[in-house]
Amino acid sequence: xxxxxxxxxxxxEGADYVTDAAIATSxxxxxxxxxxxxxxxxxxxxxxxVAKVMARMLATNLIRLQCYEGLDxxxxxxxxxxxxxxxxxxxxxxxxxxxxxxxxxxxSEPFLIRRPLLQAISQDGQSPVLLIDEIDRCDQEFEAFLLxxxxxxxxxxxxxxxxxxxxxxxVILTSNRSRELSDAxxxxxxxxxxxxxxxxxxxxxxxxxxxxVNERLAGQIxxxxxxxxxxxxxxxxxxxxxxxxxxxxxxxxxxxxxEELVLETLGCVLxxxxxVKRFKRELATGGLKRFVPVEG
Amino acid sequence: MKPxxxxxxxxxxxxxxxxxxxxxxxxxxxxxxxxxxxxxxxxRDELRRALRTVLATRVEEFPAFDRCFEAFWKFQADExxxxxxxxxxxxxxxxEAEELPGAVSATQEKQAKVALEGWEEEGSDDSExxxxxxxxxxxxxMDQDFSTFPAEDLDEVARLTVLIxxxxxxxxxxxxxxxxxxxxxxxxxxxxxxxxxAEIIELRRRERRRxxxxxxxxxxxxxxxxxxxxxxxxxxxxxxNVFGRVETFTFATRLTRVTELLKGPSYRTALxxxxxxxxxxxxxxxxxxxxxxxxxxxxxxxxxxxVLLLSDGWDTGEPEVLANEMLTLKRLAGRVIWLNPLLGNxxxxxxxxxxAAALPLVDHFAAAHNLASLRDLASHLTLR
Numbered sequence: 001x002x003x004x005x006x007x008x009x010x011x012x013e014g015a016d017y018v019t020d021a022a023i024a025t026s027x028x029x030x031x032x033x034x035x036x037x038x039x040x041x042x043x044x045x046x047x048x049x050v051a052k053v054m055a056r057m058l059a060t061n062l063i064r065l066q067c068y069e070g071l072d073x074x075x076x077x078x079x080x081x082x083x084x085x086x087x088x089x090x091x092x093x094x095x096x097x098x099x100x101x102x103x104x105x106x107x108s109e110p111f112l113i114r115r116p117l118l119q120a121i122s123q124d125g126q127s128p129v130l131l132i133d134e135i136d137r138c139d140q141e142f143e144a145f146l147l148x149x150x151x152x153x154x155x156x157x158x159x160x161x162x163x164x165x166x167x168x169x170x171v172i173l174t175s176n177r178s179r180e181l182s183d184a185x186x187x188x189x190x191x192x193x194x195x196x197x198x199x200x201x202x203x204x205x206x207x208x209x210x211x212x213v214n215e216r217l218a219g220q221i222x223x224x225x226x227x228x229x230x231x232x233x234x235x236x237x238x239x240x241x242x243x244x245x246x247x248x249x250x251x252x253x254x255x256x257x258x259e260e261l262v263l264e265t266l267g268c269v270l271x272x273x274x275x276v277k278r279f280k281r282e283l284a285t286g287g288l289k290r291f292v293p294v295e296g
Numbered sequence: 297m298k299p300x301x302x303x304x305x306x307x308x309x310x311x312x313x314x315x316x317x318x319x320x321x322x323x324x325x326x327x328x329x330x331x332x333x334x335x336x337x338x339x340r341d342e343l344r345r346a347l348r349t350v351l352a353t354r355v356e357e358f359p360a361f362d363r364c365f366e367a368f369w370k371f372q373a374d375e376x377x378x379x380x381x382x383x384x385x386x387x388x389x390x391x392e393a394e395e396l397p398g399a400v401s402a403t404q405e406k407q408a409k410v411a412l413e414g415w416e417e418e419g420s421d422d423s424e425x426x427x428x429x430x431x432x433x434x435x436x437x438m439d440q441d442f443s444t445f446p447a448e449d450l451d452e453v454a455r456l457t458v459l460i461x462x463x464x465x466x467x468x469x470x471x472x473x474x475x476x477x478x479x480x481x482x483x484x485x486x487x488x489x490x491x492x493x494a495e496i497i498e499l500r501r502r503e504r505r506r507x508x509x510x511x512x513x514x515x516x517x518x519x520x521x522x523x524x525x526x527x528x529x530x531x532x533x534x535x536x537n538v539f540g541r542v543e544t545f546t547f548a549t550r551l552t553r554v555t556e557l558l559k560g561p562s563y564r565t566a567l568x569x570x571x572x573x574x575x576x577x578x579x580x581x582x583x584x585x586x587x588x589x590x591x592x593x594x595x596x597x598x599x600x601x602x603v604l605l606l607s608d609g610w611d612t613g614e615p616e617v618l619a620n621e622m623l624t625l626k627r628l629a630g631r632v633i634w635l636n637p638l639l640g641n642x643x644x645x646x647x648x649x650x651x652a653a654a655l656p657l658v659d660h661f662a663a664a665h666n667l668a669s670l671r672d673l674a675s676h677l678t679l680r
Contacts, residue, residue, distance in 0.1 A: 002336040025335065025342060026349045032334040033327055033350075040355060074484075082483040089490075106487070136595070140541075177595045180543075186353035187321055193355035 004028055008057070017046070017053040018197075018205040026192040027054060036150055036171035038135075038186065041194035043176055044238020050194075051131035051172035061128040063169070065116040067138035073145050077155060078118045081111045107159035117149055120169040130169040136179045147185050197239060199226050205239060210246040220257045220292050221246055225269075227291040231282060233275045244268045259288045303329050309368050313351060316360045317556075320351055343369070441640055441665050453667065454530050460670050461534030509630075509678070510541040512596055514589065516607035518548035518580040524637040524665070528606050531670060533558050533566050543596050546570070547585035553593070580610055582650055583617030590624045597628040602677060605634045606664060611650025619653040626657050633676055634658045640665030 001021065009024035027050065030037035039047045055062035065076055085106040092102055114122065120130040135143065149155065150171060154164035173189060175181060197205060202222040206213055213221075225242050245268040254261055262283075270276050282290060310325040328350045335346040344365050352361045513532055517525050536542050536558040544555050557569040597603060603625060611618055626632050634654065638644045640663040646655055655661060660676045663669040 001339050001342055002334070005335070005342065021342065022345050025345045029331055029334055029346055029349050033330055035327065037349075038353075080484060080487065082487055085487050089487075179595050179598065183319065183353070187319075187324065189353075190327075190349045191353050192349055193358065 002028070004032075011057045012053050015053045015056045016208060017049055018201060018208055020201060023050065023192065023194065026190060030172070030190050031170060033190070034168065034170075036173055036189045038173045038175065038181075038189035038191050039194060040175050040177055040191070042196060042236060042238055044240035045194045045196060046239055047174040047194055048131065048133055051129050051133075051174075054170065054172065055129040058126070058129065058170075060126045061123065062131060063116050063120045063123075063128050064131045064133060067132065067134050067136075067142075069137055069139060071138045071142055073142070075115060076117050076142070076146075077115050077149070078157060079113045079115060080107070081113050085111055109160070112157070112160070118155055118163070120171075121149075121153055121155055121165040122163050123169070124166060127167040128169045130171045132171065132173045134176060135173045135185075136175040136177060136181060140182065143182055143185055147182075147188060150188060196229055196236075199223065202226070202239065202242060206242060206246045209243050210250055212250045213246050214255060217249065217255055217257070218246070221249070223293060224257060224262070224291045228269070228279070231278060233270070233278065234272045235270070235275060237269045237271075241269050241271075257288065257292055259283070262288065262291075302332055306332070309347075309364070310351070312364050312368050313361065316364050318352065318357050318360060318364075324351055340369070453527065456667050457527055457530045457670065458534040460667060461531050462538045510596075510598075510601045511535065511539065511543070511677075512601055512603045512629075513542060513544045514586075514603065514605045514607075515544070515546050516548065516580060516582070516605075517546045518610070520580065520608055520610045521637070524608075528637075528664065529567070529570065530563070533563050543593075545589065545593075547580075547582070549579055549581050549585075551585040551588040579612040580607070581613040582607060582609070582611040582654075583613040583615070583619075583621055586621035586625060587617060590621055590628075594628060597625070599630045601629050602631045602633060603629045605632070605658075606637075607634070608636055608638050609634075609646060609648050609651030609654065611648065613650070615649040615653035618650050619657065622654045622657040626659075631659045631678075632657070633660045633662070633673075635662055635664035635669075635673070637663065637665040639663035640669065 005021070005024050005028045008028050009019055009021065012019045012024065012027075026037060029035075037050075039050060041047050051064075052062060088106050088111070089102070092105070097105075116130070120128055132146065135146070138146075153168045154162055156162045199222050202225060203215070203218045206218040206221055207215065221242060225237065229236050245265060248265050248268050249257075249261070252261070252265070263280075266276060266279070270279055306325050306329050310320045310322075310328075313320045328347055331346050331350050332343075335342050337343060344362070347365065348358065348361050352358060513535065515525070515528055515532055517529075521528075532544050536544050536555065537560075542555070543553070544558055546552050546554050554570060558566050560566055622632070636646070636651070639646075639661070646652060646661070662673065662676065664673075
């Protein structure tokens with residue numbers, strides 16, 4: 001393994017993110033090739049976390065753009081501070097400044113609101129990490145706009161001029177695949193799929209994030225989750241659910257799983273009524289040993 | 297290691313990936329060459345992960361990628377011949393995915409030939425201009441059932457099918473609904489307009505942005521549809537290439553995504569590709585194919601999507617499965633339209649178990665047996 005990749009893996013572990021070689025390799029390449037990294041995977045496997053950890057690791061700023069339906073360029077890039085502009089016009093009412101002067105005044109830096117993309121581009125010094133979260137939620141027009149911004153790393157504001165990034169940001173995009181992304185966007189990005197963790201990885205995550213949990217319980221929890229994910233569920237629980245559950249079990253002072261305890265705390269793991277029903281059916285027929293191997 | 301060799305090897309690997317259906321671009325290959333400098337070439341897994349990060353664009357491509365990687369980079373890192381093996385990899389090392397079409401048996405191929413006869417006549421004359429008059433003098437053809445056309449009319453019918461699809465596509469993409477309200481206030485333009493007035497006198501508004509309609513086409517290509525599929529596929533091909541936001545699937549006993557296969561300048565090429573993936577077994581399992589669609593492709597469907605199902609409703613699976621999946625589809629999609637070629641027959645009643653189960657869950661049920669029925673589709677390709 002390349003020393004740099006090992007270092008990244010160690011740094012990510014140091015920043016409390018349990019990772020594997022695949023993720024470390026992709027992060028390393030994103031940084032070396034200076035290309036955006038598109039992360040896909042099921043909900044709750046820690047996609048967003050990669051960007052946060054990267055920022056912590058590099059000791060740089062994290063700028064986050066949360067996508068949603070209807071998000072447009074003004075909300076992502078920049079906007080003029082309209083109330084402030086109006087107020088300014090009002091205050092200037094009695095002065096005899098020319099139209100050009102007034103215009104120049106209200107369309108200047110102090111009236112500009114920098115939204116995440118512009119922030120990421122106009123940052124001096126160290127390259128920030130730009131997280132474009134849940135890109136599948138925004139619509140296709142915005143995706144096309146984003147593609148352009150990612151290619152150029154420069155923005156033209158008609159009233160001010162062109163701003164070009166001196167230190168281009170590291171870009172991380174995440175997607176839950178609620179919509180198919182365009183090929184053009186995919187081609188521009190490096191790609192990684194984060195799967196549900198392996199048993200060993202999940203044990204390590206639980207032990208790291210919920211320190212009070214002993215190894216036996218962590219093992220049982222991870223076995224349970226691994227088997228639970230093999231049932232066909234509407235909402236397959238991710239690592240986030242595992243951790244919530246481990247936290248809950250820990251605060252109940254549990255040191256091992258039993259059926260009653262599982263049913264009492266099921267709400268941490270399953271969040272869909274049909275899934276709960278399906279699980280209870282499985283539990284009734286197979287017992288807890290269907291999910292957790294019998295010890296001894 | 298000469299960098300040039302690495303570049304050549306990577307270009308060849310790019311070709312292998314392309315042959316396996318991964319759309320690798322030259323700039324990605326160049327990135328892959330740069331990536332080689334950033335990883336430990338002796339660590340095979342690391343190399344695979346790195347190249348996959350650069351060259352694959354979705355998780356579905358991973359198995360094909362890994363297969364290609366295994367076939368191409370035949371080298372043993374632990375035997376120390378890593379780099380040599382890397383550059384001398386066999387150029388012809390194309391994994392079996394490429395060979396799949398050849399696996400179709402002779403009889404199946406023959407069947408395919410028969411079924412596809414006449415489809416190819418349309419050939420590559422797709423460069424014809426969009427506006428072609430003369431639809432009206434073809435009224436006789438418009439109302440004739442597809443299944444009864446004599447062979448000499450096929451060309452003309454195929455041409456008209458393409459025309460209709462194009463008109464339809466333009467109609468859908470141009471459609472504008474009147475806005476109920478005056479739109480949102482456009483502050484930027486308002487400030488500009490009122491700069492000298494010191495007060496907001498005149499509000500500038502802009503129309504609220506509407507989301508564009510997308511289409512998902514699911515076409516039954518089972519034996520019972522044979523008389524109609526060649527026309528309907530022509531229709532799908534035309535829609536796919538004129539109208540940008542279309543995803544196309546065919547199904548009989550299994551579901552196949554053919555969006556990429558249909559893209560391209562020539563209908564003939566598209567057909568050849570389709571023949572390769574076509575599912576030749578006799579029965580239709582609509583319910584299970586929809587289940588597969590809902591499981592793997594639900595991300596293509598949202599409230600702004602019209603799902604168009606072309607099928608005669610002969611389902612050999614369980615009607616409950618079909619009903620269940622139709623319900624899921626209805627919940628996801630903006631509109632579900634079922635086109636049934638048999639509906640053109642006045643004595644036809646949708647009584648097959650599958651059809652009866654699905655019918656209550658369909659927003660619009662119409663015929664698709666002649667050109668006129670395809671033309672009339674236009675008024676229904678809209679979201680409520």
